[in-house]
Amino acid sequence: MSDLPGIVITGVSGRMGRMLVGLALASDKLRLAGCLERAGHPWVGQDIGVCLGGQPAGVLVSDDPVEVFAKAQAVIDFTAPAATVEFAALAAQARAVHVIGTTGLEAADLEKIAAAARHATIIRAGNMSLGVNLLVQLTKKVAQALDADWDIEVIEAHHRHKVDAPSGTALMLGEAAAEGRGVALGDVSDRGRDGITGARERGHIGFSAIRGGDIVGEHDVLFATEGERIVLRHLATDRAVFARGALKAALWGQGKKPGEYNMLDVLGL
Ligand SMILES: NC(=O)C1=CN([C@@H]2O[C@H](COP(=O)(O)OP(=O)(O)OC[C@H]3O[C@@H](n4cnc5c(N)ncnc54)[C@H](O)[C@@H]3O)[C@@H](O)[C@H]2O)C=CC1
Numbered sequence: 365m366s367d368l369p370g371i372v373i374t375g376v377s378g379r380m381g382r383m384l385v386g387l388a389l390a391s392d393k394l395r396l397a398g399c400l401e402r403a404g405h406p407w408v409g410q411d412i413g414v415c416l417g418g419q420p421a422g423v424l425v426s427d428d429p430v431e432v433f434a435k436a437q438a439v440i441d442f443t444a445p446a447a448t449v450e451f452a453a454l455a456a457q458a459r460a461v462h463v464i465g466t467t468g469l470e471a472a473d474l475e476k477i478a479a480a481a482r483h484a485t486i487i488r489a490g491n492m493s494l495g496v497n498l499l500v501q502l503t504k505k506v507a508q509a510l511d512a513d514w515d516i517e518v519i520e521a522h523h524r525h526k527v528d529a530p531s532g533t534a535l536m537l538g539e540a541a542a543e544g545r546g547v548a549l550g551d552v553s554d555r556g557r558d559g560i561t562g563a564r565e566r567g568h569i570g571f572s573a574i575r576g577g578d579i580v581g582e583h584d585v586l587f588a589t590e591g592e593r594i595v596l597r598h599l600a601t602d603r604a605v606f607a608r609g610a611l612k613a614a615l616w617g618q619g620k621k622p623g624e625y626n627m628l629d630v631l632g633l
C-alpha cells in the first residue's frame with residue numbers, strides 16, 4: 365500500500381461526492397482510502413469505480429462511518445448538516461482531519477463542530493474555491509472603505525436541487541461585509557423580503573436567492589448608493605473548483621494542531 369495520505373469521501377453518489385472521487389482517483393498526492401454513503405443506498409457494498417461507470421477502483425462503498433474513518437488521514441464531507449455533525453465527532457475519534465463543505469449548518473450544529481475541533485483538525489468553508497475566497501477578502505476591503513450610505517446586497521443563484529438559502533457562500537460574503545463595516549451580521553441581516561416590507565434600513569445587509577436549472581453557483585456583492593454602484597461577482601461553472609479546494613485542504617491539514625480552520629488559512633489569503 366502507498367504511504368500517501370488516505371482520504372475518505374462521504375456522500376459519494378452526490379454531485380460533489382462524484383467530483384471528489386474522480387479527482388482523488390486521479391491524484392498522485394493522496395489515495396482514496398474509503399467511500400461512504402447513507403445506509404440503504406444502492407451503491408453500498410459496490411466498487412466505487414463501477415458505480416461511476418468505469419473500471420473497478422478496489423474501494424467498496426460503505427455505510428459504516430466508524431469502519432471507513434479508521435482508514436483515513438482525512439475525511440472530506442459534502443453531505444447534509446445532521447450527517448456532518450455526526451461525522452465531526454467520529455472523525456475526531458479516528459484522529460482524521462475533517463474537511464467540511466456542507467452548508468445549511470445551524471448555530472447548534474456549529475457548536476457541536478466547535479466541540480469536536482477541540483480534539484481534531486477541522487477545516488470548514490461554505491465555499492472551497494480560490495475565487496470565492498479572494499472575493500471574501502475583496503468584499504471586506506470594499507465594505508471597509510465605504511460608509512453606510514452604500515447599501516450592501518448579496519445575491520446568489522444555484523441549481524434547482526439546492527436545499528438551503530442563503531447559500532453558505534452568501535453568508536461568508538455577508539460576514540465579510542459586516543466585518544469590514546465593523547458590525548455583527550446578525551444585527552443587520554435582511555433575509556427573505558416579501559410583501560409590504562417598508563423602506564430599506566440604512567446599514568442593513570440584504571440577501572436574495574435564485575434557484576433554477578443546473579446553475580453551479582453564482583454570487584454578486586452589490587454596493588449601491590445614489591448615482592453609482594459597484595458589483596463584485598464570482599461565477600462557478602464547474603464543481604471541480606470546490607473539489608480541488610477540498611483536496612488541497614485535506615493535505616494542508618495533515619499535522620496541523622487541533623482547531624477549526626477555514627479556506628483563507630489553507631490558501632494563505
Ligand atoms: N463548500 C463548498 O465549496 C460547497 C459546498 N456544497 C455543499 O455540499 C453539500 C452537498 O452538496 P451536493 O453534493 O450538491 O448534494 P447532493 O445531495 O448531491 O449530495 C449529498 C450526498 O450526501 C449523501 N448523504 C446524506 N446523508 C448521509 C449520511 N448520513 N451518510 C453518508 N452519506 C450521506 C446523500 O446520499 C448524497 O449522496 C451541500 O450542503 C452543499 O451546499 C456544495 C458545493 C460546494
Ligand SMILES: O=C(O)C1=N[C@H](C(=O)O)C[C@H](O)C1
Nearest residue numbers: 467490491526531532533581
Ligand atoms: O449547493 C451547492 O451547489 C453549492 N453550495 C455552496 C454554497 O451554499 O454556497 C457552494 C457553491 O455555491 C455550490
